[in-house]
Amino acid sequence: MSSKVSVATYSLGDRKVNRIGFGAMQLAGPGVFGPPKDGDAARAVLREAIMQGVNHIDTSDFYGPHVTNQLIREVLHPYPHELTIVTKIGARRGTAGEWLPAFSPAELTSAVHDNLRNLGVEQLHVVNLRSMHGLHEPAEGSLEEAITTLAELRDKGLIRHIGVSNVTATQIAEAQRIVPIVCVQNAYNIVHRQDDALIDRLAAEGIAYVPFFPLGGFSPLQSSTLEEVAATLGATPMQVAIAWLLQRSPNILLIPGTSKVDHLRQNLAAADVVLSAEAVAQLDTLAYGP
Incomplete structure (x- = not known):
């Protein structure tokens, strides 16, 4: 394992993974639709991630669609034994790139088989059910039928572990009554901290929390406070934002993406950035509401 990746780990199902992983979303084209602008660069990023010791990659067959999974298979298969690939289902892409629900048992089953085929594996280590009751913000609505479908696919050996994404605390509890949940993937970062209480609860239960948009997503974080703290540490603002997440709670697993x-x-170098109590207090002023 490269020393450039934090040695700190956390459980993701029955595996321990480094707390900084890699999100494959940006390997697809603009708007996460179509092929990458630079296929060679996308392949180079995947190879470099593994060389740097990354052992947790987050992807989905609706990125592209199919683009990121096919790239991952092309570049990394046969996969290193220690590599954990997490995918998500529950959505599909329209002909113009729209994000559409794909939540029926038939659609979910088809999506699992698509992921298996495009990744070239016989079992998916973790499958996150991506709730589409809200687009990028959780909204209430039952997940019972969808989670039950995934539980049945797990019983057949096609899935090893199940997680949930873009969900409320109520939906997590509903899912947990049906099947063990190993991770929750919601929008969260140094500014958007609506899941503070949820993160602490999940940590007490030993469940990983994987923030999407950890650096702001389609609108990258911008803050003079972030820039000031970064300047004092000789780091970039985004490295500070990652370091803050690492120090926020030990169950947070990060999947920042790039092409x-x-x-x-x-x-990855953000693992070496240490924030003082004073810096954390300064950064905490950026939060704007639960």
């Missing part, structure tokens, strides 16, 4: 090797290295 550039130098950016990947910067993200």
Whole structure:
């Protein structure tokens, strides 16, 4: 394992993974639709991630669609034994790139088989059910039928572990009554902290929390406070945002994405950034509501 990746780990199902992983979303084209602008660069990023010791990749067959999974298989298969690949289902892409629900038992079953085929595996280590009751913010609505479908696919050996994404606390509890949940993937970062209480509860239960949009997503984080703290540490603002998440709670697993090797290295180097109590207090002023 490279020393450039934090040695700190956390459980993801029955595996321990490094707390900084890699999100494959940006390997697809603009708007996460179509092929990458630079296929060679996308392949280089995947190879570099593994060389740097990354052992947790987050992907989905609706990225592209199919693009990121096919790239991952092309570049990394046969996979290193220690590599954990997490995918998500529950959505599909329209002909113009729209994000559409795909929540019926038939659609979910088909999505699992698509992921198996495009990744070239016989079992998916973790499958996150992505709730589409809300687009990028959780909204209430039952997940019972969908989670039951995934539980049945797990019983058949096609899935090893199940997680949930874009969900409320009520939906997590509903899912947990049906099957063990190993991770929750919601929008969260140094500014958007609506899941503070949920993160602490999940940590007490030994469940991983995987924030999407950890650096702001389609609208990257911008803050003079972030820049000031970064300048005092000789780090980039995004490295500070990653370091804050690592120090926020031990159950947080990060999957920052990029299509550039130098950016990947910067993200991984954030594992070495240590924030003082004073810096954390300064950064905490950026939060704007639960």
